[in-house]
Amino acid sequence: xxxxxxxxxxxxxxxxxxxxxxxxxxxxxxxxxxxxxxxxxxxxxxxxxxxxxxxxxxxxxxxxxxxxxxxxxxxxxxxxxxxxxxxxxxxxxxxxxxxxxxxxxxxxxxxxxxxxxxxxxxxxxxxxxxxxxxxxxxxxxxxxxxxxxxxxxxxxxxxxxxxxxxxxxxxxxxxxxxxxxxxxxxxxxxxxxxxxxxxxxxxxxxxxxxxxxxxxxxxxxxxxxxxxxxxxxxxxxxxxxxxxxxxxxxxxxxxxxxxxxxxxxxxxxxxxxxxxxxxxxxxxxxxxxxxxxxxxxxxxxxxxxxxxxxxxxxxxxxxxxxxxxxxxxxxxxxxxxxxxxxxxxxxxxxxxxxxxxxxxxxxxxxxxxxxxxxxxxxxxxxxxxxxxxxxxxxxxxxxxxxxxxxxxxxxxxxxxxxxxxxxxxxxxxxxxxxxxxxxxxxxxxxxxxxxxxxxxxxxxxxxxxxxxxxxxxxxxxxxxxxxxxxxxxxxxxxxxxxxxxxxxxxxxxxxxxxxxxxxxxxxxxxxxxxxxxxxxxxxxxxxxxxxxxxxxxxxxxxxxxxxxxxxxxxxxxxxxxxxxxxxxxxxxxxxxxxxxxxxxxxxxxxxxxxxxxxxxxxxxxxxxxxxxxxxxxxxxxxx
RNA sequence: GCCGCGGUAGCUCAGGGGUAGAGCACACCCUUGGUAAGGGUGGGGCCGGAGGUUCGAUUCCUCCCCGCGGCACCA
Numbered sequence: 001x002x003x004x005x006x007x008x009x010x011x012x013x014x015x016x017x018x019x020x021x022x023x024x025x026x027x028x029x030x031x032x033x034x035x036x037x038x039x040x041x042x043x044x045x046x047x048x049x050x051x052x053x054x055x056x057x058x059x060x061x062x063x064x065x066x067x068x069x070x071x072x073x074x075x076x077x078x079x080x081x082x083x084x085x086x087x088x089x090x091x092x093x094x095x096x097x098x099x100x101x102x103x104x105x106x107x108x109x110x111x112x113x114x115x116x117x118x119x120x121x122x123x124x125x126x127x128x129x130x131x132x133x134x135x136x137x138x139x140x141x142x143x144x145x146x147x148x149x150x151x152x153x154x155x156x157x158x159x160x161x162x163x164x165x166x167x168x169x170x171x172x173x174x175x176x177x178x179x180x181x182x183x184x185x186x187x188x189x190x191x192x193x194x195x196x197x198x199x200x201x202x203x204x205x206x207x208x209x210x211x212x213x214x215x216x217x218x219x220x221x222x223x224x225x226x227x228x229x230x231x232x233x234x235x236x237x238x239x240x241x242x243x244x245x246x247x248x249x250x251x252x253x254x255x256x257x258x259x260x261x262x263x264x265x266x267x268x269x270x271x272x273x274x275x276x277x278x279x280x281x282x283x284x285x286x287x288x289x290x291x292x293x294x295x296x297x298x299x300x301x302x303x304x305x306x307x308x309x310x311x312x313x314x315x316x317x318x319x320x321x322x323x324x325x326x327x328x329x330x331x332x333x334x335x336x337x338x339x340x341x342x343x344x345x346x347x348x349x350x351x352x353x354x355x356x357x358x359x360x361x362x363x364x365x366x367x368x369x370x371x372x373x374x375x376x377x378x379x380x381x382x383x384x385x386x387x388x389x390x391x392x393x394x395x396x397x398x399x400x401x402x403x404x405x406x407x408x409x410x411x412x413x414x415x416x417x418x419x420x421x422x423x424x425x426x427x428x429x430x431x432x433x434x435x436x437x438x439x440x441x442x443x444x445x446x447x448x449x450x451x452x453x454x455x456x457x458x459x460x461x462x463x464x465x466x467x468x469x470x471x472x473x474x475x476x477x478x479x480x481x482x483x484x485x486x487x488x489x490x491x492x493x494x495x496x497x498x499x500x501x502x503x504x505x506x507x508x509x510x511x512x513x514x515x516x517x518x519x520x521x522x523x524x525x526x527x528x529x530x531x532x533x534x535x536x537x538x539x540x541x542x543x544x545x546x547x548x549x550x551x552x553x554x555x556x557x558x559x560x561x562x563x564x565x566x567x568x569x570x571x572x573x574x575x576x577x578x579x580x581x582x583x584x585x586x587x588x589x590x591x592x593x594x595x596x597x598x599x600x601x602x603x604x605x606x607x608x609x610x611x612x613x614x615x616x617x618x619x620x621x622x623x624x625x626x627x628x629x630x631x632x633x634x635x636x637x638x639x
Numbered sequence: 640g641c642c643g644c645g646g647u648a649g650c651u652c653a654g655g656g657g658u659a660g661a662g663c664a665c666a667c668c669c670u671u672g673g674u675a676a677g678g679g680u681g682g683g684g685c686c687g688g689a690g691g692u693u694c695g696a697u698u699c700c701u702c703c704c705c706g707c708g709g710c711a712c713c714a
Contacts, residue, residue, distance in 0.1 A: 103709095111643055202709030203642030210711040214642045217709065249650080258687090258705050313714055333714075367640050367712055368705090376713075461714080549671040576671075584675035598673060610674060617674065 005056040021047040021187065024059045034061040036070050036191055037184050044070070046136055046184045062224040072097035074134075074186050075124075075196045075222040076104045081177040082123035083218070086116075092179060093155040093206065093215055100232065101196075101221035105204050107155060112201045112216055120218070121198045131190030132175035136183055139169045144180065155206065156180050195229040196222035238475055244527040245373040251532055251590065253540070254374070262371045262378030264520060269540035272569065274519060276538055277526075278359060280635045281383050281408075281516065287637070288404050290355040290385055295337030297361065298328040307336040308493055316364045334360035335487075335512060338386045339494040342508075347498040352508060353389035353397055359519070360384050374524035381519045387511040388496070391437055394486060397511055398445030398467075405482050405515045406449070407638035409471055413529055416472040419451045420480075422459035429463055430488045438486045438509075439465045463489035469515075473529045481522060485512040532590045533612060536633040539569070539592050543629060545607075546573040546582040548598030555602035559595060562622055566630045587612060593629060 002014045004023055012026060020038025024031045024047070038045050039058040044066055051057070060066050076095030083090055083106060095104030106112075112120075139147075141160065148157040160169060160180065172181045174189060186192060198220040206212035223229040240246075248254050253270030256263070266274060282292065298320060304310040309317070309332065318330040331337060338356050347354070361381045370376050387397050409417055421443065424435045442465055446453050453467075460466050469482030487510040491497075497505045516522035526538070536542055543563050545556045553574050563570035573582050579596060586594050596608040596617065607625045608617040620628065 114644085200708055201643070204710045205641075208711075210641065214710075216642075219709075261705075309714080316712095316714075364713085369640060369710080370712060371706095546674090547671095548673055551671075578670095578672050578677065579674055580672085581676055582674085587675055594674080596674060600673085608674075615674090 002051060003054040004051065005054075007056075007058050017050040017052045019048050019050055020045065020057060020059060023051075023057060027059070031059055031061070036060050036062070036064075036067055036186050039064075039066065044184050047187045048136070049184075067224060068222075069097045070184065070186060071192060071224065072102040072222045074189070074192050075220065076102040077134075077172065077174060077179055077181070077185070078124050078127050078189055078192060079104050079120065079198070079218060079220065080106075080179060081127055081174060082120050084177060086120060086123055089152065091153050091155055093159075098219075101199070101219065103204075103217050103219040105206075105215040105217045107206075107213075107215050112218065114201075117198045117201060117218070121196075121220075124196070124198075125194060127175070128189050128192050128194060130175060131188050133188045134172055134174045134185045136185070137171045137173060139171050141165075141167075141169050144169045144171065148180070192222075193225075195224065195226045196220055197229065197233065235475055239477070239528070242475070242528040242531045243373075244375075244524040247527050247532040248374070251540075253527070256373070261368070262366060262376075264374060264377060264379070270523075272540040273534070273538060274523060276540075276635070277516075277519065277523065280411075280537075281359075283635070284404065284408055284411075284638060285355075285357050285385070288355070288400070290357040292357045292359075293338065293341055294358060295331070295334060295341070295360065297330055297363075299331055299337065301327040301329055303336055303340075304329050306494060307339075307490065309333070309336070316366070318363050318365055330363040331360070332362050332364045334358050334362065334382065334384045335386055335490060335510070336494060339490060339496050339510075342388055342496050343494070347388075347508075349390065349498055349500045349506070352498060353387050353393050355385055355387045357383075357385035374520040377518075377520050380521065383514055383516045383519065383522075385513055387513065388491075388498075388508040389511065390506070391434075391441075391509055394438060394441040394509060394511070395445045395448075398442055398484060399448050401484055401511070401513055402445065402449030402451060402467075404638075405469060406451070408515050409469075409482075411636035411638055412526065413535070414471040414473065417451065418470045418472075418478075419446055419453035420456045420459075420468040420470065421446060421453045422456040422461075422466045422468065424465065425458050425460050425462060427462060428460070434488055435465070438488070442467060442484075442486065461485055461487070463487045473525065474531075479525050481517040481525070482515045483513065483517070486510075487512055534590070534592070536592050536629070537635045539590075541571055541589075541591050542568050542633055543570040543593045543595055544573050544582075544586045544591050545570065545595045545597060546579065546586065548579045548596065550574070550576070551599050552597045552602045556597050559597055559607055559622060562626050563595075563629065566626045568626075568629060568633060583610065595625065 002016065002018055004012045004014065006012065012023065021032065021035060024035040035047055037060040038047055038049065039060055040049065040051060041055050060070065073096065076097065080092045080095055084092065087108060091107035093105040093107060095102065145157050145160050148160065170181065170183060171178050172183060172185050198218060200219050202217050202219065203214045204217040205214055221232055223232060248270065251269065252267050253273060254264050254266045256265065285292065301310060313332060317332050320328045322328055338358065341356065342354065359381050361379065363379050366376060366378050389397050406417055423439050446467060464486035466483060466485040468480050470478050470480045472478050491507050491510055496508055498508055500506045545559045547553055547556045556572050556574060560570050560572045573586065583594060590612060592612045594610045596610060601607055605622055606619055607622055608619050609625055610617050
């Protein structure tokens with residue numbers, strides 16, 4: 001007798017060993033048809049896996065948290081089968097499920113084209129329609145190696161050779177095709193359905209190592225239903241529409257060009273946006289008791305040697321030769337410079353914590369392939385600060401930092417923030433006691449700040465544990481922006497000290513922290529978050545005064561002056577165009593408020609305000625309009 | 640840096656061994672209008688760069704640069 005406990009607590013008994021498929025069938029024909037896999041005492045298995053002892057099981061169907069991963073992994077297999085049918089001689093390697101779909105890496109001399117992708121996708125559909133049974137087999141190790149070797153599948157053969165001697169070699173057969181795979185899989189290709197789409201072909205290194213040969217990666221997306229697939233494809237379209245590089249050009253914010261690859265030419269409107277964000281950040285930092293500094297761009301190699309950067313990060317640093325004996329480097333980070341300020345004079349424990357902020361422009365020689373609009377540049381400005389404090393202050397400083405960060409993210413329109421907590425790596429500086437203390441303080445602080453966090457074991461910096469703050473944007477994408485890193489090493493290397501209560505010299509701890517990360521990247525995120533439709537306080541042009549006829553020109557200038565004097569960013573549009581045309585143009589330019597003035601407004605001293613995206617107008621006296629727009633355009637203060 | 644795909648007007652793109660194309664944008668003219676495109680006319684190009692093949696190259700070939708999608712990288 002085998003007793004099977006179902007998720008609702010009910011128990012079903014079977015005479016002997018039973019499979020998940022049989023349990024599903026015993027419950028009902030509908031479930032039997034929908035079943036994808038089975039979760040057996042918490043681990044995912046094939047539906048055909050024999051259950052020989054009492055167990056708790058769940059039948060996994062669409063809608064189950066594990067279903068998507070299964071479908072995507074199967075989709076990768078169906079892709080591989082289609083590719084090998086269509087292009088004999090192509091070798092298979094790995095093909096896992098990912099966050100939004102799956103990929104499979106192939107080895108083939110000839111590149112896949114976009115037309116190939118369409119062909120492959122059609123063949124995948126046929127394989128699903130064939131409803132090939134998917135069967136798990138356990139093979140002998142040597143036989144498996146021989147099989148793949150003789151079949152010209154050197155990557156698979158190599159993979160088996162690197163597996164543990166006692167590893168169970170499982171093969172999944174699907175129709176005439178088979179693949180080495182851990183599973184589990186659906187019972188047949190038909191259950192995959194058609195909610196998948198191939199998206200692109202790109203390069204990827206064998207085993208993710210750039211020293212290895214490069215394979216061709218075919219990436220696709222796969223969902224539980226056509227509806228979900230469509231929603232995802234719409235999201236991708238929406239993301240493309242919001243692309244900050246496109247909006248940056250269309251809205252006249254910035255441009256980039258060959259002559260300064262990886263740097264930004266900010267145009268007047270873009271720079272206004274940048275300065276507005278900077279002014280906001282400066283106000284928030286000042287209110288949080290930070291002091292602001294400015295440190296040199298070019299700093300002698302000797303300081304970078306002392307800080308350790310020259311040894312570890314030389315590759316990414318731009319240098320300039322002052323003369324044959326002197327090499328200067330453009331700073332890739334601000335921290336060593338901040339320590340120099342800290343070291344001037346004598347610091348007392350009474351001065352701690354000292355929160356030293358800089359909107360520091362850094363240069364890093366990023367590999368050409370890494371550059372991406374404003375997201376990844378070679379010259380960028382961090383909203384950087386270093387908090388010099390005692391070990392006892394780590395916790396309280398972290399709590400207040402988390403609060404400041406959350407408040408700033410909220411002000412900027414991001415409500416969902418998560419934290420990754422990276423603890424001690426294998427190779428590290430500092431004693432275990434110090435690490436215990438730092439990690440404990442950080443963990444306590446995150447919990448007190450009320451933030452959700454996930455553990456990133458062993459991913460901390462060699463000099464200390466760190467927090468990484470991830471925010472979710474309007475279309476569900478995640479961006480890692482803020483960070484807080486505890487550093488015991490740099491104060492030591494650069495000999496920073498303070499005089500304690502006991503009159504002795506002590507080492508301060510440094511907290512490296514940033515909220516936006518870099519202005520460039522964060523502005524890119526903001527552009528995409530708002531799709532260019534910035535809230536009033538951030539919009540580079542807040543109001544356009546548009547005339548209906550030239551009779552209203554003089555009045556329009558008066559209206560513009562009134563808005564400008566109230567501190568608003570206002571332009572006029574006096575062109576000889578119809579009001580429809582002007583409204584359309586400024587709406588497409590995403591100007592938040594259009595003030596329309598014609599003869600009637602000029603006579604009555606009024607304006608007709610039209611909000612971006614709105615269909616109606618408000619007719620207000622000029623003074624009233626100014627007061628109202630001014631009130632709405634006040635930058636947030638975290639209150 | 641690596642693989643693949645691109646680079647034609649300010650933008651989006653078509654074309655293709657023999658005078659370089661469209662739409663939008665821009666300029667000028669007409670139109671002075673009431674909340675998302677009024678009409679006409681016109682200017683605009685080293686077809687990314689360098690070499691090669693050819694009577695002739697924007698088109699074909701080679702190399703380089705830059706961009707795009709990934710990979711690797713991201714202290």
